[in-house]
Amino acid sequence: MYTQEDIRQIEERGTSMQTVEAQVERFAKGFPWLDIVAAATPEAGINVLDEKALAEAVAYADSAKVAGKCKFVPASGAASRMFKDIFAGMAKLEEGSSLDADAAASKLAAKIKDFAFYTDEMFGEPEDSDAYRLSVTQKVLTDKGLGYGSKPKGVIRFHRYADGECRTAFAEHLVEGQDYMRNADGSVNLTVTISPEHKELFEAAYAEVKEKYEAKYGVKYNIRFTYQDKATDTIAVDMENKPFRTAEGTLLFRPAGHGALIHNLNKVEEELVSIKNIDNVAYERLLPVTAQYKKALMGKCLMLRDQIFKYIEALDNGASEALCAEVEAFMQKEFCVTLPACADKAAALREKLNRPIRVCGMVRNLGEPGGGPFIVRDAQGATSLQILESVQINKADEAASKMLSEATHFNPVDIVCCLKDKDGKNFNLLEHVDDNAGFISSKSFQGRELKALELPGLWNGAMSDWNTSFIEVPVETFNPVKVVLDLLRPAHQA
Numbered sequence: 001m002y003t004q005e006d007i008r009q010i011e012e013r014g015t016s017m018q019t020v021e022a023q024v025e026r027f028a029k030g031f032p033w034l035d036i037v038a039a040a041t042p043e044a045g046i047n048v049l050d051e052k053a054l055a056e057a058v059a060y061a062d063s064a065k066v067a068g069k070c071k072f073v074p075a076s077g078a079a080s081r082m083f084k085d086i087f088a089g090m091a092k093l094e095e096g097s098s099l100d101a102d103a104a105a106s107k108l109a110a111k112i113k114d115f116a117f118y119t120d121e122m123f124g125e126p127e128d129s130d131a132y133r134l135s136v137t138q139k140v141l142t143d144k145g146l147g148y149g150s151k152p153k154g155v156i157r158f159h160r161y162a163d164g165e166c167r168t169a170f171a172e173h174l175v176e177g178q179d180y181m182r183n184a185d186g187s188v189n190l191t192v193t194i195s196p197e198h199k200e201l202f203e204a205a206y207a208e209v210k211e212k213y214e215a216k217y218g219v220k221y222n223i224r225f226t227y228q229d230k231a232t233d234t235i236a237v238d239m240e241n242k243p244f245r246t247a248e249g250t251l252l253f254r255p256a257g258h259g260a261l262i263h264n265l266n267k268v269e270e271e272l273v274s275i276k277n278i279d280n281v282a283y284e285r286l287l288p289v290t291a292q293y294k295k296a297l298m299g300k301c302l303m304l305r306d307q308i309f310k311y312i313e314a315l316d317n318g319a320s321e322a323l324c325a326e327v328e329a330f331m332q333k334e335f336c337v338t339l340p341a342c343a344d345k346a347a348a349l350r351e352k353l354n355r356p357i358r359v360c361g362m363v364r365n366l367g368e369p370g371g372g373p374f375i376v377r378d379a380q381g382a383t384s385l386q387i388l389e390s391v392q393i394n395k396a397d398e399a400a401s402k403m404l405s406e407a408t409h410f411n412p413v414d415i416v417c418c419l420k421d422k423d424g425k426n427f428n429l430l431e432h433v434d435d436n437a438g439f440i441s442s443k444s445f446q447g448r449e450l451k452a453l454e455l456p457g458l459w460n461g462a463m464s465d466w467n468t469s470f471i472e473v474p475v476e477t478f479n480p481v482k483v484v485l486d487l488l489r490p491a492h493q494a
Contacts, residue, residue, distance in 0.1 A: 001243065006251055013253060014231030020243075023234050023453055027241045032436055033394040037383055039407040040373035045336050045385055046362055046409055046470045049296060057299030058292060064302040067420060068270030070189040071177045074258055074458070075170070075202075075278035076228050077195060079153040082279075082484055083141055087149065090137035098130050107485055109136040115487055116160040116167070117146060140484075152198045154278045155205045158481065159492060161284075169481070170202065171209050172281035178217040180291040180298070181274055191224045192278075193264050199225055226267070232260035234453040236445070244450045252445060259438065259455035262462040266429040268419065272298060275415040275459070282479040282491040293361065293473045297416040300471060301359040304334060305418045308353050308467070312422050315353075319346030327353070335467050340381035352382075356427045356466045360387065360459070361414030361473035365407060371460060372407040373470050385468040387411045387459050391439045409470075412478040415459060417466075429462075437461020 002010075002017070010020055042048045049057065080087075089105025099106045108115075109132055112123050122139055126132065139145025148156055154170040161167070167175070170192070177188040194202055206223060214220055233253040236244040244252045265273070274294060282290070311327050327349045331337040342348045362373050376386040395401045419426050437456040444450060456462045479491040486492065 006243075009251055013233065014229070015233075020235050024237060024241065024243060026438075026453060027237045027440060027451055030440065031392075031438055033397070033400070034374075034386070034388060034392050034437070035377040036388075036393065036400050036403050037375040037377050039403050040336070040362075040375055040385055040470055041406075041408045042472065045373060045375055046472055047300075048472045054292070054296055057296040057303070059299065060303055061295040061299035064299070064306070066272045066302065067424060068189065069181045069183055069272045069274070070191055070268050070270035071173065071181045072265060072268060072273050072275045073154075073170075073173055073190060073192045073278055074261055074275075075152060075154040076193050076255075076258075076261075077152065078150055078198075079148060079156060080150075082153055082156075082481065083149050084483070086137055086141060086484060090134065090141060093130055093134040093137065099133055104483070104485060105133055105137050107488075108140070109133040111488055112136055114493065115484075116157040117148070122146075151201060152194065152278075153481070154192070154194070155198075155201045158281065158487060159283055160494065162494065167209075168205050169278050169281055170205050171213075172284075173276070173278070174206075174209060174213055174221060175217075175284055176276075176281065176287065176290065176294075177221070178213065178219045179287055180294045182219060186218065187220045187222055189222045189224075189270060191226060191264065191268055193228060193261055194225050196227050226264045228255060228260050229263055232256055232263060232455065234455065236443070236450045236452055239449055239451065241451070244445070244448075247446055252450070254443070254452050256453060256455040258458045259460070259462045261458045262429055262433060265417075265419075265458070269426065271418060271420045272301070273417045273419060274298070275413065275417065277413045277480065279481040280412065280414075280479060283494065286476060286479070286491060289474060290477045293477050294414070294416070297359045297361055297414070297471055297473075300469060301357055301416045301418050304357050304359070304467070304469060308357070309422045312350060312353050315346055315350045319349075324349060334469055336375050336383055336385050337467070338383045353467070354421060355432060356429060356463070357418040357469075358459075358463055358466050359416045359469045359471060361412060361477065362409040362470045363412045363414075363473060363475050363478045365410050366475060371411040371457075372404070373409055373411065374403070374407070384464075385470055386464060387457075389439070389457065389460060391441075392437065392460070409472065411459065412473070412480070413459060414473060414477065432463070432465035434461040434464035437464050 040046050085104035089103050112118050141149035155168050157166040158169050159167045182188055234256040236252040236254050238244050246252055324345050339348055371387045371389045374386055374388050377383050393400050393404050433456055439454050441452045443452045
């Protein structure tokens, strides 16, 4: 099945034949459906903070000792999906077809002055004509203008301020970081995952605002741009589960989704990490509520950390039946963790306590795309809180489908993590990944169908074995820009 040239190609990518063969076998046997116990709701699994609890969590975040903070921002890839509908409209216009007024490209042209990337020199006054629509789409997407169709979402200008400043999504993350991720020495650490070909664009976007923001906010930024390792790409197969070969005869490898970023996160040295996608930002006027709830997530995470460390120390000093019962009740209350019967309850509890912690913000379900919070049972019979994508749920199972419909919240990727153990050592995050939590998707390449393997997602299976807590956060903290017209929403307008 594999030639010497294949083996050379595999090894040059930094992977192994054993890994590739295991991936091909995974296509054949698939992934098991997850055993869902129930949707996580405010009744069980999602903590809704009242004013007192919110204030206490924020205060704890401000006072607790932390071995460094870091903002982790997944920002890999181009913004092609953000402009998918605009590309489609441009193609029709270039063919000589006319567009309806409700087409995405028509709306972009009609509202062009409301976008932060508008300039009079480039776009002029809006006109109700296909010729103007074509001009706008070409100037937004191609090298005839901004070239946004091939640039990363992070360097696209999202917001225009009254003083004339136009901020990129990346710049807004810098502004957020100085508010709620400032270290005791006044530094702000950001790890931003990007594609190598976009490094110069991000460096230019950073250079444009670095000195200005450091002076304005009285901080010092430490930026680390990291890449998704090619070694984490997965092999593609054809519809018969045989390695897919390109027209040139070489094996095809594809990026394996955001789950590959667990390797990047594993290299972060700071203890407290905030994870938020590059496109989930808003005008600075909304920063107070965003920062308040981000600090609440941090405070809750640190409270859990400190209680866990106390319990581990207590168990190490002698585990009484009463102590085990107390720890078990704590695990059930905070993490929805229940353990099956075992011979050594104290050892089992300690093992469950001693792992990374994540506290995830959850937003009331408003129909936005994204995974949801559930209580899941693993192969050993233990339950825990997990974030699931719909493709991981067997919709042919009536009970599972019912629980999916009963979900009250969804995952906006608003996560705070504690990555160090009681002795101050970083956990090896790769030891806490559920390899059975990936999924297979259908794609195409060179006009041919193929199957692609998605690694367990960063906030799904890659964090499956963590201690997880869900906190309700207000919808005002969730303002993603999935398509360019989302920039017309109130959170992105002055």
